[in-house]
Amino acid sequence: MHCTADKRNATVLTSDMVPTGVYVNAIGGDCPGKTELEAALLNRGDVFIEYEPQARIEGDIQHLDAISPVTEMFRVIRGELPGRTADEQLTIFDGVGFAIEDFSALRYLYDLVNGDSPHxxxxxxxxxxxxxxxxxxxxxxxxxxxxxxxx
CATH class of the missing domain: 1.20.5 (Single alpha-helices involved in coiled-coils or other helix-helix interfaces)
Structure with missing residues (x-):
């Protein structure tokens, strides 16, 4: 696994740095013009995102053509599309921050802690x-x- 969270506008991972079978968690590219991953790396992997319209503008996938395939995470969670399907698969999460997901996660944890769940x-x-x-x-x-x- 590689995790990037760089605040600079710089490519921190290139395709030749990442072998197959790796999961890349890229969360530092979060505005137009600011990316961390080389386009060649994105083209090699299966890219998962939070919300496509936002990720196309702010995420690392702004390097790619508008028709380049990406998978929104909610489709995987709902079972509509597969996530990682093989050990040799290169998977990339291009996270830009999506407030409703943050709120939902906090609400889930709040309900869990205030419910009957052991904690x-x-x-x-x-x-x-x-x-x-x-x-x-x-x-x-x-x-x-x-x-x-x-x-």
């Missing part, structure tokens, strides 16, 4: 007994993770 609340803000001893924080975090894992 454990973790402190995200440190409250160390001795703020000068950062090793206590690591020890406490390891203990919390063991509890969550049931160890």
């Amino acid at each position: 454990r609340k973790l402190e995200l803000i440190a409250s160390p007994v001795n703020p000068k001893n950062l090793f206590d924080l690591a020890h406490d975090a390891a203990g919390q993770l063991r509890k969550v894992a049931g160890l």
Whole structure:
């Protein structure tokens, strides 16, 4: 797997850098003219996107012809089209950020946490007994993770 999230306007992955069978998660190209993936790489792989009209303008696929095939993720999730079908397949997710997906994911997690699903609340803000001893924080975090894992 390769994951790109570069804030610069620069090609960070070229076709010769990526062998077959790899999944590329490209989330840094997010406006017109700003891309991370070389067009040759996009042409080699099966490209999955969030929302085609937006991705054609802002995503890495702005390099491609308007008729170049892409698959919107909702079609895979609904079972209308296949996702990854073989180990040797090169798959590319060209994510530009789609607010309704972010909201839906947060709503799902909110409902999950506030429902009957088993979960454990973790402190995200440190409250160390001795703020000068950062090793206590690591020890406490390891203990919390063991509890969550049931160890």
